Amino acid sequence: xxxxxxxxxxxxxxxxxxxxxxxxxxxxxxxxxxxxxxxxxxxxxxxxxxxxxxxxxxxxxxxxxxxxxxxxxxxxxxxxxxxxxxxxxxxxxxxxxxxxxxxxxxxxxxxxxxxxxxxxxxxxxxxxxxxxxxxxxxxxxxxxxxxxxxxxxxxxxxxxxxxxxxxxxxxxxxxxxxxxxxxxxxxxxxxxxxxxxxxxxxxxxxxxxxxxxxxxxxxxxxxxxxxxxxxxxxxxxxxxxxxxxxxxxxxxxxxxxxxxxxxxxxxx
Amino acid sequence: xxxxxxxxxxxxxxxxxxxxxxxxxxxxxxxxxxxxxxxxxxxxxxxxxxxxxxxxxxxxxxxxxxxxxxxxxxxxxxxxxxxxxxxxxxxxxxxxxxxxxxxxxxxxxxxxxxxxxxxxxxxxxxxxxxxxxxxxxxxxxxxxxxxxxxxxxxxxxxxxxxxxxxxxxxxxxxxxxxxxxxxxxxxxxxxxxxxxxxxxxxxxxxxxxxxxxxxxxxxxxxxxxxxxxxxxxxxxxxxxxxxxxxxxxxxxxxxxxxxxxxxxxxxxxxxxxxxxxxx
Numbered sequence: 110x111x112x113x114x115x116x117x118x119x120x121x122x123x124x125x126x127x128x129x130x131x132x133x134x135x136x137x138x139x140x141x142x143x144x145x146x147x148x149x150x151x152x153x154x155x156x157x158x159x160x161x162x163x164x165x166x167x168x169x170x171x172x173x174x175x176x177x178x179x180x181x182x183x184x185x186x187x188x189x190x191x192x193x194x195x196x197x198x199x200x201x202x203x204x205x206x207x208x209x210x211x212x213x214x215x216x217x218x219x220x221x222x223x224x225x226x227x228x229x230x231x232x233x234x235x236x237x238x239x240x241x242x243x244x245x246x247x248x249x250x251x252x253x254x255x256x257x258x259x260x261x262x263x264x265x266x267x268x269x270x271x272x273x274x275x276x277x278x279x280x281x282x283x284x285x286x287x288x289x290x291x292x293x294x295x296x297x298x299x300x301x302x303x304x305x306x307x308x309x310x311x312x313x314x315x316x317x318x319x320x321x322x323x324x325x326x327x328x329x330x331x332x333x334x335x336x337x338x339x340x341x342x343x344x345x346x347x348x349x350x351x352x353x354x355x356x357x358x359x360x361x362x363x364x365x366x367x368x369x370x371x372x373x374x375x376x377x
Numbered sequence: 378x379x380x381x382x383x384x385x386x387x388x389x390x391x392x393x394x395x396x397x398x399x400x401x402x403x404x405x406x407x408x409x410x411x412x413x414x415x416x417x418x419x420x421x422x423x424x425x426x427x428x429x430x431x432x433x434x435x436x437x438x439x440x441x442x443x444x445x446x447x448x449x450x451x452x453x454x455x456x457x458x459x460x461x462x463x464x465x466x467x468x469x470x471x472x473x474x475x476x477x478x479x480x481x482x483x484x485x486x487x488x489x490x491x492x493x494x495x496x497x498x499x500x501x502x503x504x505x506x507x508x509x510x511x512x513x514x515x516x517x518x519x520x521x522x523x524x525x526x527x528x529x530x531x532x533x534x535x536x537x538x539x540x541x542x543x544x545x546x547x548x549x550x551x552x553x554x555x556x557x558x559x560x561x562x563x564x565x566x567x568x569x570x571x572x573x574x575x576x577x578x579x580x581x582x583x584x585x586x587x588x589x590x591x592x593x594x595x596x597x598x599x600x601x602x603x604x605x606x607x608x609x610x611x612x613x614x615x616x617x618x619x620x621x622x623x624x625x626x627x628x629x630x631x632x633x634x635x636x637x638x639x640x641x642x643x644x645x646x647x648x649x650x651x652x653x654x655x656x
Contacts (some may be wrong), residue, residue, distance in 0.1 A: 118561055126459030129452055130474040133532055137481055137489050139499055151492055153499060194392050201388030203442065204381065210389055216396045219495050223404065224590020226607040227627040231403030236408070254400050283462055286384035306467070316593050317483045318607075322615060335484045339597055340490070347493065351485040366473055 137355060144348035151345055162349040172334060173350060180314055180331040183245070187252035188310035192252070195260035195309075196302055198295055203268045204276070217259045225255070225318035233322050243325040251323060252313035259312055260305035267301025268294075383613035384424070408631070411624035421625035431626070438605040441520065441595065442588035445527040449584050450577060452528070454537035457576075458569070460536070461543045470539075487597040488528045491517060494598075518600040526598040527588060534587070535580040542576025575644075582641045586634050606630055 119266040143151060145158040166173045199215065202210035220228065232251055233242070241247035271294065279293045324333060331350075338347050378386075379596070411421055425431055478486065494500045494517035501513040512610050516522055546569075554568045593609035606626055613623035 122455060123459050126456045126471075129456050129532075130471055133529065134474040136493055136529065137478055137486060139492055140485065140489050143499075151495075152497075153502065194395060196502050197388040198392035201385045203387035205389070206380045209386075213389060213393055213396065216401060217392060220400065222586060222638065224586075224592075224607060224630060224634070226590055226592050226610050227404060227631055228400070228408060230610060230623055231407045233405045233614055234406055234620075235399075250399060254395065257396075280381065289381070290384070290388070309482070317484060322611070323558050332484055333481065335482075335488070336593075339484065339488055347488060351488055354482060354485055359477060361475060362476050362480065366469065376429050 140348045140351040142356060144345060144352040146345055146348075148289075149345065151348065162345040163353075165346045166353070167350050171346065173331075173346070174331065176329050176331045176334040179328060183249050183252060183328075183330060184310045186249050187256055187313040188306050190249070191253045191256035191260050191309040191313075192264075192302060192306040195257050195262050195299065195305055198262055199264040199268055200290060200298075202265075203271070203294070214261070217261050220255050221258045229319040229322040230257075232319060236323055237295045241336040242323055245328065247323055247326055248320060248330070249321050252316055255316060255319065256309035256312040259308035263305035263308055264301040266297060266305075267298050271297050378403055404631075407627050410620060411628045414621040414624060425622070425629070431622075434604050434606055434609045437520075437603060438589060441523055441527070441603065441605060442585060444524055445531060445588045446584040448528050448577050449523070449531040449535050450581050453539055453580060454577065455575070456532070457536050457539035457543055458573075461538050464570040475533050475536050478529065479537065483530060483593050486530060487526055487594050490522065490529070490598055494522050494525070517598055518602055520599075520603050522598040523595045523603045525578075526594040527591065530591075531584045531587060535584055538583060539573075539576045540578045542579065543573055546572045550599055570650055578641060578644065582637060585637060589634065590630060595655045 140155055144162055145160070146152050146154045146162070147157055147159040147227065148155060164173055195217075198210075202214065228251075232247075232338055236242045236244075236247045239247075241250075250363070275293060275297070276289060280287045284293065315332060316330075317336060320333055321336060324330065329337075335350065336348065338344055406543045412418065414421070454474070456471075460468055460475075463471060473488060491498070495501070496515065498517075501510075502517065504510045516525075550572065551564060551568060554564045559567070590604065590607055592611060595605045596602055596608045596611075599608075601608075610623045610626050613619045613626075
């Protein structure tokens with residue numbers, strides 16, 4: 110085979126792959142220059158850059174800060190509850206192997222497959238009957254149910270690395286069940302519980318589809334405010350909040366890349 | 378059952394109560410309402426099939442989902458195939474470029490595409506100022522914009538699924554093919570591709586399922602002009618309050634997804650990939 114043809118066969122797919130990676134990454138970055146525009150409509154900076162749209166975010170009356178506080182509160186509560194329920198389930202299913210826990214696992218993981226719009230239809234009906242539409246508790250419960258699957262997967266993964274002989278040793282030495290669960294199994298799940306809590310937090314923080322239908326004027330989470338302002342107007346403050354979220358994500362992933370993943374496996 | 382096992386079983390009770398009461402029950406209620414609202418019977422389903430507007434919505438959903446899936450899976454395969462052959466350092470950079478969009482909120486991504494594709498957006502500005510085009514192009518608020526946004530949303534998922542699956546392929550098989558004198562093209566078409574089929578099926582399944590039920594990206598990038606099932610349902614439950622239609626469409630969507638998953642699960646490779654250690 111001629112070298113030119115060989116280069117084409119090996120080089121062209123690689124080049125295409127990097128172009129596609131650029132297609133995934135670069136478009137997201139566009140919000141950064143737009144957030145720095147000196148105009149009050151969505152545009153690239155014309156005669157210099159301005160931070161005024163970031164300043165607008167910090168104005169309490171604009172509502173962005175209160176939405177962030179709302180989302181943070183709900184996400185913390187949902188993450189805590191989802192992680193606790195998922196950890197209890199995962200540990201129980203690890204010890205009691207049988208039909209029931211594996212059937213329950215399918216049910217717990219189903220929000221990953223069932224479109225959220227269908228769950229939204231169901232929850233609007235249920236919460237209107239209980240008067241929980243547009244309430245803190247209503248939103249938090251929905252977020253817990255949607256966050257449980259990823260927490261179960263993360264905690265389950267770290268349980269599968271746990272040596273069952275450790276539990277056997279504890280039992281044969283006469284440890285009572287609560288001691289085994291709390292002092293033998295739980296302390297070995299630190300990384301899984303941490304990962305589960307982070308995934309649950311992100312799920313709640315980003316949740317929009319169901320939240321959109323079960324909230325109204327009172328509970329305005331950050332995604333809901335972004336949704337409304339995309340629909341209403343094209344305000345550069347939106348680019349500023351998008352940039353802030355983007356920078357937080359980039360920072361978190363860089364920290365993970367540089368400190369956590371060293372020597373780790375390349376896949377998630 | 379030992380005392381220890383009873384304790385373990387008790388630990389699964391909170392999850393079970395919550396899942397049944399707050400997830401399974403509301404969804405069963407959706408299924409039930411589709412036969413009960415506004416009056417008992419199959420009326421909702423009969424009217425679904427006779428309604429031209431709903432027929433259009435279903436057609437749009439199928440076309441957009443099929444195109445999105447085909448484009449996503451092919452492009453994701455190109456990327457995943459390149460990633461698993463990269464040296465470590467480059468692979469970490471490539472995976473980083475996949476992970477950033479993977480973790481960014483779907484709203485932020487839809488907003489980025491609006492900013493880029495609008496009539497006076499970034500792309501049209503650059504193209505007109507450079508003289509490449511004289512009139513701005515209509516790139517968004519139509520099917521094209523929706524598909525760009527959906528492919529961009531689905532690709533990271535598909536790439537991560539494919540990288541995990543392709544990484545498990547035994548490289549000695551590839552080496553054997555090469556050492557037996559197969560040309561690179563033959564190695565790819567006759568060895569790599571057949572071995573990638575389980576990964577490709579999973580990526581296809583997930584992309585189809587997500588696309589069928591997608592609300593946010595089509596709603597924002599289609600702006601009501603590319604109406605898909607999820608958005609149609611959302612209109613029925615938030616403004617026109619036709620619960621019968623909304624629940625019947627939800628039921629059909631759920632059944633379609635159930636059938637897809639059931640077909641996929643018949644294949645042993647698929648079961649292995651789902652039940653495997655990586656899931």
